[in-house]
Amino acid sequence: MREVMVIKMEWKDSYPQTKKPSYKELLDYFLPPIRDLFVRFDDEMQKRFDVHNKYHKYLKTQGWTYGYGRNYNCELLKVAIQSDSFLVLGVTVEDEASLQRALDEAKRVYDNGFEARYADLCEKRRRNQIERAKNRTAREKAELSALLETVESTKLNQFRWCKKVSRRDLQRLYQSEANGMIDDVLLDEIGYAFYARCKQSKEILPLLEQGQMKCHHCGSVLYATGYASITQCECGYCYTYREYRRSFNANDMPAHRAQPIFDAFMEKWPQSKEPPQKMMLIDWLIHAFHVTLMSGEKGRSVCVNLIEGTKKQISDMILTLAYDSGV
Numbered sequence: 134m135r136e137v138m139v140i141k142m143e144w145k146d147s148y149p150q151t152k153k154p155s156y157k158e159l160l161d162y163f164l165p166p167i168r169d170l171f172v173r174f175d176d177e178m179q180k181r182f183d184v185h186n187k188y189h190k191y192l193k194t195q196g197w198t199y200g201y202g203r204n205y206n207c208e209l210l211k212v213a214i215q216s217d218s219f220l221v222l223g224v225t226v227e228d229e230a231s232l233q234r235a236l237d238e239a240k241r242v243y244d245n246g247f248e249a250r251y252a253d254l255c256e257k258r259r260r261n262q263i264e265r266a267k268n269r270t271a272r273e274k275a276e277l278s279a280l281l282e283t284v285e286s287t288k289l290n291q292f293r294w295c296k297k298v299s300r301r302d303l304q305r306l307y308q309s310e311a312n313g314m315i316d317d318v319l320l321d322e323i324g325y326a327f328y329a330r331c332k333q334s335k336e337i338l339p340l341l342e343q344g345q346m347k348c349h350h351c352g353s354v355l356y357a358t359g360y361a362s363i364t365q366c367e368c369g370y371c372y373t374y375r376e377y378r379r380s381f382n383a384n385d386m387p388a389h390r391a392q393p394i395f396d397a398f399m400e401k402w403p404q405s406k407e408p409p410q411k412m413m414l415i416d417w418l419i420h421a422f423h424v425t426l427m428s429g430e431k432g433r434s435v436c437v438n439l440i441e442g443t444k445k446q447i448s449d450m451i452l453t454l455a456y457d458s459g460v
């Protein structure tokens with residue numbers, strides 16, 4: 134009987150520079166006993182040193198190699214792949230004993246100042262960020278003073294966003310309802326405030342997304358002349374697109390995630406004629422916020438889009454509101 138010899142292709146030939154292997158392909162390349170050793174090695178790297186196999190690099194001599202680190206500039210070690218083993222810090226890992234030697238070697242390199250190197254890098258990155266923010270602020274300040282030479286500051290970026298509803302007013306409304314004497318005036322004020330804010334956002338956001346703005350003083354639609362340059366309205370007020378957009382976000386204008394809730398409210402509010410109907414709709418809206426709060430969705434909760442206060446303050450307030458809509 135002729136012996137069949139399986140010749141395993143070299144790693145470098147299996148995966149040339151233009152063919153980066155997936156993680157599965159890497160695992161498949163190993164013979165099963167070596168694969169087990171590699172998986173254990175990978176696991177130990179994460180557990181012991183919190184470094185991850187994320188920094189892949191093609192080297193002429195070794196082909197695709199796998200750097201273990203916490204970020205691109207802070208690598209603990211590199212793993213090279215061989216047809217019957219893998220190579221870590223000069224140790225060829227092919228059995229239990231060599232795996233242990235490789236782990237010892239990794240520990241030695243780690244103890245030799247890895248954490249200090251990482252801390253240093255984080256600190257540098259933090260300082261860079263601060264520097265960049267400072268530069269940006271200085272640049273924007275210079276841009277602003279240049280703009281103010283051409284326009285009056287009282288006419289530049291004077292935004293008027295529809296107001297949010299105060300928590301106190303909401304509590305007063307619920308209290309009046311609980312006392313059997315619903316405060317009609319307050320009810321209308323609150324409902325209209327919610328409505329106006331949703332409507333303003335619904336009008337302005339699509340404009341912003343097309344590089345347009347709506348003058349907050351005369352209602353004209355303006356085409357932004359640039360990101361940081363001045364766009365002048367015929368009424369005398371002027372805007373920069375950048376500040377307009379920032380102001381929209383900074384004021385928590387309702388948008389995006391909870392749009393269906395806002396849309397439903399906007400549709401129903403004008404149709405609600407009687408106080409109980411209006412109260413029920415407001416309660417529905419508050420409840421919709423509450424559900425979003427409870428579901429723990431990522432990002433800021435939608436209640437901050439319409440009610441004054443922090444997410445926590447609003448959440449606490451909503452819990453105190455007692456209302457039985459009978460539904």
Ligand SMILES: [Zn+2]
Binds near residue numbers: 350352369370
């Ligand atoms: Zn205008």
